[in-house]
Amino acid sequence: MHWWPARTPFEVIVGAILTQSTAWVNVERAIANLRGARLLSPGAMGRVSAARLAGLVRPSGYFRQKAKKLKAFVRFLQRNYSGSLTRMFETPTAQLREQLLEVHGIGPETADSILLYAGEHPVFVVDAYTHRIFERHALVEGKPDYERVRAFVESSLPRDSALFNEFHALIVNTGKNWCRKGAPRCDGCPLRDFLPVNSPYFALTASSAMPLSGGPA
DNA sequence: TGCCAGGCCGGGT
DNA sequence: ACCCGGCATGGC
Numbered sequence: 001m002h003w004w005p006a007r008t009p010f011e012v013i014v015g016a017i018l019t020q021s022t023a024w025v026n027v028e029r030a031i032a033n034l035r036g037a038r039l040l041s042p043g044a045m046g047r048v049s050a051a052r053l054a055g056l057v058r059p060s061g062y063f064r065q066k067a068k069k070l071k072a073f074v075r076f077l078q079r080n081y082s083g084s085l086t087r088m089f090e091t092p093t094a095q096l097r098e099q100l101l102e103v104h105g106i107g108p109e110t111a112d113s114i115l116l117y118a119g120e121h122p123v124f125v126v127d128a129y130t131h132r133i134f135e136r137h138a139l140v141e142g143k144p145d146y147e148r149v150r151a152f153v154e155s156s157l158p159r160d161s162a163l164f165n166e167f168h169a170l171i172v173n174t175g176k177n178w179c180r181k182g183a184p185r186c187d188g189c190p191l192r193d194f195l196p197v198n199s200p201y202f203a204l205t206a207s208s209a210m211p212l213s214g215g216p217a
Numbered sequence: 218t219g220c221c222a223g224g225c226c227g228g229g230t
Numbered sequence: 231a232c233c234c235g236g237c238a239t240g241g242c
Contacts, residue, residue: 108225110224128222180222
């Protein structure tokens with residue numbers, strides 16, 4: 001779907017932080033502000049003040065928190081990789097994931113989004129939609145926490161970043177259209193017709209047949 | 218008008 | 231190991 005609307009890996013990372021619990025349309029304004037201020041590079045963002053940064057990312061909500069998080073990431077990148085994303089992404093996946101989780105403001109979903117969408121590391125991104133869909137379809141054994149869902153998907157599909165990318169994109173679209181919070185349970189969702197389902201392949205097949213409008217791209 | 222959006226942190230059990 | 235309040239703007 002080529003759905004993550006970013007021009008560079010750094011912009012993907014910025015978007016991943018800014019979109020935390022926030023509608024993408026608000027993130028777009030914030031990123032436009034950053035672009036206008038020529039701050040969409042690790043070096044420039046490292047030099048700007050947190051207060052100035054906060055003003056620019058204001059439309060994305062939680063703006064003081066997010067300014068702090070962006071600063072924390074570029075500081076981490078500078079300290080550990082001399083500001084080079086290329087060098088950062090040369091780090092083995094599991095090791096880099098642990099490092100990212102240490103950074104203030106980067107939790108499991110943001111870390112995995114960075115790994116997959118900015119670095120093309122083969123990890124599956126679990127988000128609110130993934131949780132809701134997999135829980136409603138009872139695809140995961142036991143309590144469907146983040147690591148269980150991730151382990152289930154990653155062990156059910158070939159370890160291929162392009163596939164994880166596409167699969168997650170399809171899930172988010174399915175979620176936006178049919179699995180929003182408060183929506184009638186599975187009402188109109190194309191996945192419903194595939195119950196009982198016990199493999200993500202079924203979800204992938206079903207999702208491919210649905211309209212793909214409404215994405216952030 | 219109120220609910221929700223592709224979370225995460227820090228402090229409490 | 232959970233659980234919860236706080237963080238904040240903009241669209242429907």
